[in-house]
Amino acid sequence: MASPDLFPNVSFSDVSAGAAPVADGATAAFGVDATSGGPRLSLVRAGKPEVEPTIEIDLSDAQIFKLGPKEWLCVSDESEAKAGVDEKSFSRAVKVVLRTEAESKAFSLAFQRWKQRVISGKTGELLENGSIIASRSKFDTKIEASSAKMYFHYYGQLLHQQNMLQDFVRTGTYYAAVMENRSDFEGRVVVDVGAGSGILSLFAAQAGARHVYAVEASEMAEHAQRLISGNPSLGQRITVIKGKVEEVELPEKADILISEPMGTLLVNERMLESYVIARDRLLAPNGKMFPTTGRTGFPFVKFSNFSYILQIHMAPFSDEYLYVEMANKALFWQQHNFFGVDLTPLHGSAFQGYFSQPVVDAFDPRLLISPPTYHTLDFTNMKEEELYEIDIPLSFVASVGTRVHGLACWFDVLFNGSTVQRWLTTAPGSPTTHWYQLRCVLSQPLYVMAGQEITGRLHLVAHSSQSYTIYLTMSAKMWGVGAEQGGILQTSTGKLELKEPYYRLSQPQSYMTSQDQQQQQPSLQPQGSEQQMQEGLSPGITIDQVDQDCGLH
Numbered sequence: 001m002a003s004p005d006l007f008p009n010v011s012f013s014d015v016s017a018g019a020a021p022v023a024d025g026a027t028a029a030f031g032v033d034a035t036s037g038g039p040r041l042s043l044v045r046a047g048k049p050e051v052e053p054t055i056e057i058d059l060s061d062a063q064i065f066k067l068g069p070k071e072w073l074c075v076s077d078e079s080e081a082k083a084g085v086d087e088k089s090f091s092r093a094v095k096v097v098l099r100t101e102a103e104s105k106a107f108s109l110a111f112q113r114w115k116q117r118v119i120s121g122k123t124g125e126l127l128e129n130g131s132i133i134a135s136r137s138k139f140d141t142k143i144e145a146s147s148a149k150m151y152f153h154y155y156g157q158l159l160h161q162q163n164m165l166q167d168f169v170r171t172g173t174y175y176a177a178v179m180e181n182r183s184d185f186e187g188r189v190v191v192d193v194g195a196g197s198g199i200l201s202l203f204a205a206q207a208g209a210r211h212v213y214a215v216e217a218s219e220m221a222e223h224a225q226r227l228i229s230g231n232p233s234l235g236q237r238i239t240v241i242k243g244k245v246e247e248v249e250l251p252e253k254a255d256i257l258i259s260e261p262m263g264t265l266l267v268n269e270r271m272l273e274s275y276v277i278a279r280d281r282l283l284a285p286n287g288k289m290f291p292t293t294g295r296t297g298f299p300f301v302k303f304s305n306f307s308y309i310l311q312i313h314m315a316p317f318s319d320e321y322l323y324v325e326m327a328n329k330a331l332f333w334q335q336h337n338f339f340g341v342d343l344t345p346l347h348g349s350a351f352q353g354y355f356s357q358p359v360v361d362a363f364d365p366r367l368l369i370s371p372p373t374y375h376t377l378d379f380t381n382m383k384e385e386e387l388y389e390i391d392i393p394l395s396f397v398a399s400v401g402t403r404v405h406g407l408a409c410w411f412d413v414l415f416n417g418s419t420v421q422r423w424l425t426t427a428p429g430s431p432t433t434h435w436y437q438l439r440c441v442l443s444q445p446l447y448v449m450a451g452q453e454i455t456g457r458l459h460l461v462a463h464s465s466q467s468y469t470i471y472l473t474m475s476a477k478m479w480g481v482g483a484e485q486g487g488i489l490q491t492s493t494g495k496l497e498l499k500e501p502y503y504r505l506s507q508p509q510s511y512m513t514s515q516d517q518q519q520q521q522p523s524l525q526p527q528g529s530e531q532q533m534q535e536g537l538s539p540g541i542t543i544d545q546v547d548q549d550c551g552l553h
């Protein structure tokens with residue numbers, strides 16, 4: 001068998017037309033119709049590749065029935081329009097006979113796979129022997145249909161794929177990591193999990209992959225097909241499959257999975273779960289995952305070759321500007337006479353509402369008040385269910401005396417290639433990526449002294465809208481009278497919705513360090529009491545902000 005989509009030496013006959021069988025030596029080829037972009041099965045007589053295919057079957061509404069170990073009946077709807085005559089519909093049944101049982105099985109899998117490219121909205125349905133098996137995949141059982149619809153609609157648009165492609169840190173790091181590790185790709189079968197525009201599939205093909213299956217669930221699969229067809233020297237080794245990785249069937253196991261499944265705070269979108277499912281469903285035992293490992297900073301951790309580990313990094317921060325800006329947003333609801341209406345009953349809810357939005361922006365690392373800690377996700381061994389709830393104990397030592405306004409988070413990923421190790425970092429202070437960093441701001445800041453311990457917990461709970469609710473608790477011992485006796489804790493908690501972030505700034509501002517803030521605090525401090533400040537009564541310090549339409553990613 002030359003390729004999983006090409007079957008030489010078959011015989012076929014148009015049973016519905018009563019046509020005589022075309023003897024062995026014909027070719028059955030799966031591919032895309034140049035005009036419609038839809039999937040086709042072409043049956044071509046031997047020795048006549050230059051002429052039109054003898055029979056072309058549109059797979060969009062075709063079915064396949066098993067007649068024998070090596071025999072299949074492909075039934076499709078056809079129409080015929082003659083000048084001045086109404087269009088006539090009819091069914092066409094074509095019998096195809098393969099050489100061996102192995103080829104016969106591969107033929108049926110290829111048929112289903114190509115047909116799946118257009119079964120959008122009917123996921124979980126596989127055709128086998130002509131009957132439809134109705135089964136809900138793991139994706140469907142845990143994700144709300146309305147969320148999935150919006151999610152794949154978003155990724156079905158080229159403008160959002162362009163946004164990711166134009167993140168040069170991201171795309172350039174993937175390109176370098178793949179090309180520098182050609183030996184990991186050469187002659188290998190690769191599955192691109194969530195292929196989007198198909199860019200990583202094309203990189204893998206450039207690095208010498210034998211065959212790449214580009215699996216993409218959104219309408220972007222059609223664009224990917226066009227991009228791949230437009231790069232024929234690479235495209236002939238790439239098959240685009242429209243479907244979810246939780247559902248598609250491939251004719252062979254992958255030697256390598258390649259993917260870019262990282263969302264804001266790493267876990268947003270819940271695509272990491274799809275990546276783990278793809279590992280279990282589509283990757284050969286001991287297969288590799290690309291990217292491989294994640295970390296930042298301290299301490300450096302060496303991971304085993306081609307384990308797939310990512311890390312979320314966290315550190316407390318102090319940012320008076322940000323805090324005041326957020327508190328001020330709710331000031332609108334402090335009006336007693338808004339067209340004759342007292343808005344104040346809603347002020348408390350509005351205030352809490354603003355603090356339930358994690359802030360996505362790029363900030364100056366000098367705002368961090370202790371070295372970061374990290375949490376590791378080991379994809380080599382972890383179960384998908386372990387991503388449903390992530391519980392991270394926090395412990396830091398403050399390096400300065402300041403007000404702590406919350407927890408800053410980011411992530412790193414390692415491409416642990418056999419030749420070169422390459423990191424993709426989203427850390428503050430590094431070149432900014434489209435992920436930026438994420439900060440959970442507490443509505444009630446904590447006061448700490450230099451050397452004081454800050455403890456707490458970051459608890460992430462996944463929900464069916466493809467994101468997480470964040471429960472943050474941070475505590476510090478009080479100082480001053482009675483502190484020596486111990487046990488007096490200031491604790492601040494927050495409940496934040498990762499799916500509804502506040503996209504704040506495109507680039508880092510020139511911030512003051514927390515020491516500067518301490519010195520300048522009087523001019524930043526609101527005139528009113530601490531209580532007033534927390535309730536948004538602070539004077540109108542405004543900071544220019546650019547709302548980002550960053551969408552999901």
Ligand SMILES: C[S@@+](CC[C@H](N)C(=O)[O-])C[C@H]1O[C@@H](n2cnc3c(N)ncnc32)[C@H](O)[C@@H]1O
Binds near residue numbers: 139217245
């Ligand atoms: C972050 S984008 C990455 C796109 C592309 N790989 C790149 O690097 O530019 C993730 C893509 O995965 C697709 N996707 C997400 N979950 C999927 C699933 N369960 N099965 C198939 N595709 C999925 C999305 O539609 C989206 O196009």
